[in-house]
Amino acid sequence: MTRIAIILGSTRPKRNGPQVARWVLEAASARTDAEFELIDLRDHPLPHLDEAVAPMFGPSVNEHTRAWAERIAPFDGYVIVTPEYNYSVPGVLKNALDHLFAEWGNKAVGFVSYGAGGGIRAVEHLRSICTALGMADVGRQVVVSVLTDFENYTVFTPRERHAADLTAMLDQLVTWSAALAPVRAPIAVG
Ligand SMILES: Cc1cc2nc3c(=O)[nH]c(=O)nc-3n(C[C@H](O)[C@H](O)[C@H](O)COP(=O)(O)O)c2cc1C
Numbered sequence: 771m772t773r774i775a776i777i778l779g780s781t782r783p784k785r786n787g788p789q790v791a792r793w794v795l796e797a798a799s800a801r802t803d804a805e806f807e808l809i810d811l812r813d814h815p816l817p818h819l820d821e822a823v824a825p826m827f828g829p830s831v832n833e834h835t836r837a838w839a840e841r842i843a844p845f846d847g848y849v850i851v852t853p854e855y856n857y858s859v860p861g862v863l864k865n866a867l868d869h870l871f872a873e874w875g876n877k878a879v880g881f882v883s884y885g886a887g888g889g890i891r892a893v894e895h896l897r898s899i900c901t902a903l904g905m906a907d908v909g910r911q912v913v914v915s916v917l918t919d920f921e922n923y924t925v926f927t928p929r930e931r932h933a934a935d936l937t938a939m940l941d942q943l944v945t946w947s948a949a950l951a952p953v954r955a956p957i958a959v960g
Pocket of ligand 1: 889
């Protein structure tokens with residue numbers, strides 16, 4: 771069975787992210803073509819990248835990096851749920867992506883973004899980052915507005931049409947995640 775991780779990319783107190791990530795998980799869990807699991811970056815605190823060797827050039831040494839690699843490696847694809855901070859990606863999410871390399875490679879990734887402007891600029895940056903990591907980013911995406919999909923900017927009340935966008939993105943993501951399986955060499959964590 772194809773395994774997809776839903777990565778929640780914000781960690782600040784009183785964040786909106788969990789409501790969006792849970793909505794994604796709930797819809798995804800009704801599917802029968804893949805298994806889905808939520809990974810909250812709050813549960814995987816990492817320092818600013820502190821490996822002596824860049825992840826693409828050598829195995830990680832530090833315990834926190836190895837634990838993060840073991841959490842990420844088993845999945846075939848990822849949904850990244852991200853807010854937009856200052857026209858880009860939250861630093862904590864960029865740092866978590868930077869910590870690994872082989873574990874992301876030849877896997878598919880899809881995006882659900884939210885923000886005052888829907889988070890589109892964060893996703894554009896994420897597409898470049900994920901290309902550098904050797905990932906295949908699916909074109910369909912979900913764009914949620916903090917202004918019109920949240921009551922009082924805090925209670926998630928997604929407009930009807932987002933459900934169809936989510937289904938379309940997940941359809942493409944699951945298909946690509948499965949299609950890339952033969953391409954992937956076994957990943958040695960470490
Ligand atoms: C530091 C910071 C910068 C932000 N910059 C943007 C931005 O550039 N564009 C945007 O659409 N929303 C921006 N916002 C609004 C956030 O997208 C919105 O508050 C969202 O709920 C943040 O996600 P979180 O609650 O999960 O942390 C910013 C919020 C913060 C905290």
